[in-house]
Amino acid sequence: MRAEASAIDLLLEPVHRWVWADVDRRARKLMRFSETEADGARDLMHAAERTSDKTLRVLYLRHADDEQRHAVLFRKRGQELFDAARARTFEANWLAPGERGLDDLDVGSESDESLLAFLHLSEKVAAGRFVVYEKVLACDPQTHAVFARILKDRGIHNVDRDIVTVEEVFRLQKMDQVKADEKRFLA
Numbered sequence: 001m002r003a004e005a006s007a008i009d010l011l012l013e014p015v016h017r018w019v020w021a022d023v024d025r026r027a028r029k030l031m032r033f034s035e036t037e038a039d040g041a042r043d044l045m046h047a048a049e050r051t052s053d054k055t056l057r058v059l060y061l062r063h064a065d066d067e068q069r070h071a072v073l074f075r076k077r078g079q080e081l082f083d084a085a086r087a088r089t090f091e092a093n094w095l096a097p098g099e100r101g102l103d104d105l106d107v108g109s110e111s112d113e114s115l116l117a118f119l120h121l122s123e124k125v126a127a128g129r130f131v132v133y134e135k136v137l138a139c140d141p142q143t144h145a146v147f148a149r150i151l152k153d154r155g156i157h158n159v160d161r162d163i164v165t166v167e168e169v170f171r172l173q174k175m176d177q178v179k180a181d182e183k184r185f186l187a
Helices: 007-011 013-021 023-050 054-084 112-136 141-153 166-173 175-186
Strands: none
Touching: 007 013, 007 112, 013 023, 013 112, 023 054, 023 112, 023 141, 054 141, 112 141, 112 175
């Protein structure tokens, strides 16, 4: 399953292209993405510690491992760009509020269903935005490759079928409750 960009992100593609065009700004954005992914990995580790569902614990740990790997990819590429950058420029953080962590989830106060809803929404938003970033970064093959690699990791289709079936993931998600919790996060 391939992620799709939202209509608003497609509309803002020229702005995204402008934002990512500056190498120094690109490096700083990648470093912020690294921080967000590392923070997400910590949250998932905490969620794994507190869930009573063994299968869900495995899925949280696997996702935490993915998030940590993404943090390393972003940090490595960001540092490479910092080493090559020359000047500081304007940042347009207001264009991408969700990319700073959607935003600080209190894992300890959420149910498994709420956490799954949060993960689903934040991964969906990030994947859609990353589709646009991958496209506008054709001018930078190394950074383009980082987003392509991360997009490849996204979604339940990457769940190891030896650990859990897709049907089991849906059961764990308690889809009715997840949909209700998604509405709460969007409100």
